[in-house]
Amino acid sequence: MMRGLVKGDNAFVPTAPLRVAVRNGVDVAVLLLAEGGRVRGDADIVFHGAPVHSSGAVRLSEGGDGDGTVWLETGLPAVEEDITRVLVVASTESGTLRDVEGLSVAVLGTDGTAVVGYEVTDAGGETAMVLAELYRRAGGWKFRAVGQGYLDGLTGLAVDHGVDVPEDHGTEVAPDHGVDVPEDHGTEVAVDHGADVPEDHGTEVAVDHGADVAEEAPVENRAPETRAPEPDLPPSPPQAVAKVVEPPARVPAAPAPAPFPEPVADWTFGAFFEPHTLSGPGNDVISVEGLPPGPVVVELALRTEGYTGVWTLTPDNREDDLLVNSTEENFRGRLLVVVPENGRLRLKLRADGPWQARVLPLAAARRLSEETMEGWGPDVLLHTGGTADAALHYRGSSNFIVDVFELAEHDDPTVLPDARPGYINEIGRRRETLELPEGPLLVHLARADGPWRARLKQPRAATAWLRRARR
Numbered sequence: 001m002m003r004g005l006v007k008g009d010n011a012f013v014p015t016a017p018l019r020v021a022v023r024n025g026v027d028v029a030v031l032l033l034a035e036g037g038r039v040r041g042d043a044d045i046v047f048h049g050a051p052v053h054s055s056g057a058v059r060l061s062e063g064g065d066g067d068g069t070v071w072l073e074t075g076l077p078a079v080e081e082d083i084t085r086v087l088v089v090a091s092t093e094s095g096t097l098r099d100v101e102g103l104s105v106a107v108l109g110t111d112g113t114a115v116v117g118y119e120v121t122d123a124g125g126e127t128a129m130v131l132a133e134l135y136r137r138a139g140g141w142k143f144r145a146v147g148q149g150y151l152d153g154l155t156g157l158a159v160d161h162g163v164d165v166p167e168d169h170g171t172e173v174a175p176d177h178g179v180d181v182p183e184d185h186g187t188e189v190a191v192d193h194g195a196d197v198p199e200d201h202g203t204e205v206a207v208d209h210g211a212d213v214a215e216e217a218p219v220e221n222r223a224p225e226t227r228a229p230e231p232d233l234p235p236s237p238p239q240a241v242a243k244v245v246e247p248p249a250r251v252p253a254a255p256a257p258a259p260f261p262e263p264v265a266d267w268t269f270g271a272f273f274e275p276h277t278l279s280g281p282g283n284d285v286i287s288v289e290g291l292p293p294g295p296v297v298v299e300l301a302l303r304t305e306g307y308t309g310v311w312t313l314t315p316d317n318r319e320d321d322l323l324v325n326s327t328e329e330n331f332r333g334r335l336l337v338v339v340p341e342n343g344r345l346r347l348k349l350r351a352d353g354p355w356q357a358r359v360l361p362l363a364a365a366r367r368l369s370e371e372t373m374e375g376w377g378p379d380v381l382l383h384t385g386g387t388a389d390a391a392l393h394y395r396g397s398s399n400f401i402v403d404v405f406e407l408a409e410h411d412d413p414t415v416l417p418d419a420r421p422g423y424i425n426e427i428g429r430r431r432e433t434l435e436l437p438e439g440p441l442l443v444h445l446a447r448a449d450g451p452w453r454a455r456l457k458q459p460r461a462a463t464a465w466l467r468r469a470r471r
Helices: 153-160 460-466
Strands: 003-005 010-013 017-023 027-033 058-062 070-075 085-091 104-109 114-119 128-137 140-150 276-280 284-288 294-302 308-313 319-326 332-339 345-351 355-360 373-376 379-383 388-394 399-406 424-427 430-436 441-448 451-456
Touching: 003 010, 010 114, 017 085, 027 058, 027 070, 085 153, 114 140, 128 153, 140 153, 153 460, 276 284, 284 355, 294 345, 319 332, 332 345, 332 379, 332 441, 345 355, 373 441, 399 430, 424 430, 430 441, 441 451
Parallel strands: 003 114
Antiparallel strands: 010 140, 017 070, 017 104, 027 085, 058 070, 085 128, 104 114, 128 140, 276 355, 284 345, 294 332, 294 355, 308 319, 308 345, 373 451, 379 441, 388 430, 388 451, 399 424, 399 441
16 A cells, blocks of 8 residues: 655655656656766656666656656666655646645656555746656655756756756856856866665655755865065175175966876867976976977966966977967966977967966866866867857956867868858857857867856756746
8 A cells, every 4th residue: 555645754765666657747857966966967867758768777758648747767776875855746838726726746666566656736927847866865766846946947957957948948057256267277076975775775764854854065175375485695794795695486276287188088179298297486498309299288377477478489490370369467377389390399488477388289178067166367268069058257357358269170280270160259247158069079268367167057958958048
């Protein structure tokens, strides 16, 4: 006999393949959430346009008898380890959820035996609702009757659970207030969320009326950077004029460590080589011999309060392409430079302060993904996936110029193809969307004297799901 729950109740269910029935005549979706209660990306949204999760653990199907029932097939043992909650979501195309008669969700075994269920009796003017959730607890799985409605529809529900809502489907992310962007270009470390969850094939259901409280990870506090005091100069000898020698200018630390970049399976354009690191006190010529011909990344960091200029030099030492033309303090950025056939890279640098540079292969550049990346200054980003939309948020006050170089059909790694036309050339703070073709390609932030953010928007599956959203 099925155990009926009231809103807020929870009960253990067997860690086994289960069927979930959602009634009556509503649109149904499933969100698979990781730690923090957020989807990892578009693939964690299961709905009528993408009815099977990539893991195969969740599948949606319409009832065959036309009674308005939507079935969710879930194999709990097959749910990926870093998925902690499986949300069952209902929404309406017209009207509100109070207009739906018999709105309910029930869990059954594969043999049709009823396990647990929940009937919504207090729906109001909402157009979307989290009906219930399956979540990990004490080595097994529990079912909770949630019944949380959203007056702002799927948009509000999606934002609450980490879905990247397209700009025409909801509230824009809160604006920044001039917070400095960190300069860390390091590699994000993957987190292991624990051991495998043991399977529980029992059928007894115990109702727990208490709330399960999730612990929040402590926030690490970072001490502010301090500078050691300058040493005092010794006193001058009596009756002699001492020649005071100015202490040498300090060279800024490298923006990131310089390990050898490992070859990446999905990036094959350009050669791999050991990074080259150089530094100096001011105006100079950056010169590196023996590089493989073709495009490379030059990472530059300065400590300066004045002008920074960088030009490529021709074989007869004439200024050629202007790469940097900045009056920003403490300039930093990553430049896209093509090494000539002789393997000799030469750049003219104008700087009124100490600097450090690294010459890196293209494969050392960061890759665009659905995770937001942050940066300051010009940069080189890689895209290796299919067609996608990239969201860029520039918060500087000067020129913002972005080029795209398609490499899919370009077979000469010693030169760059012509830039794809129709990209960004603006001034001041901007929010822009780039329609990217299939990779591999380079997204080149050629001018960006200020902080910026970039990410790939959710693929079109998420957009299709949110087309029913109400504002």
